[in-house]
């Protein structure tokens with residue numbers, strides 16, 4: 524029996540952490556089954572704990588004849604997929620570019636809390652003239668990171684070809700669009716390139732169609 528992969532995710536409208544490994548699986552055409560658990564419901568924790576020990580999504584479940592193996596946390600899932608499918612080059616091939624891609628991915632994973640809170644991920648949101656307030660320095664830093672990568676590696680994605688780093692920043696692209704964050708030059712082009720990806724579009728279309736709410740969800 525061959526291994527099967529199941530990705531446990533939250534509402535597509537809100538769950539920025541779920542989007543990251545989902546986009547990697549889709550973009551690199553890795554077959555998987557999707558299990559969506561509604562966030563912020565009375566039984567959310569119980570439902571997620573049935574798959575993931577943290578009570579958080581995303582979680583990747585790999586099943587084989589010996590039972591299930593679980594990997595949780597977006598970045599750990601990305602690294603697992605990179606090791607499981609080395610032929611797909613989920614990270615850049617060059618080892619220094621790879622280190623750079625890991626640096627900015629980890630920076631995303633562990634930082635930008637002001638931006639994440641103030642510009643919460645909601646693909647149904649479209650606001651004009653939004654006051655980014657205390658998120659400004661996070662936004663400036665992200666624009667700097669993107670410009671630096673696009674100039675260094677020549678685009679169209681952060682390290683040339685689409686890689687895990689782009690997936691880590693995909694929810695930021697959505698936030699920039701939702702909150703009308705002013706972008707220009709390479710950064711604008713990058714946002715357009717990302718939003719033109721059919722895989723990201725598939726997530727956004729599904730998130731826009733969702734009718735259930737997660738009222739306390741902010742990240």
Ligand SMILES: N[C@@H](CCC(=O)N[C@@H](CS)C(=O)NCC(=O)O)C(=O)O
Nearest residue numbers: 538539540562563579580581596597
């Ligand atoms: N560091 C984790 C963050 C995971 C996380 O915070 N997930 C949120 C959804 S985006 C969650 O599961 N929240 C639980 C809940 O809302 O009950 C990762 O990268 O996967």
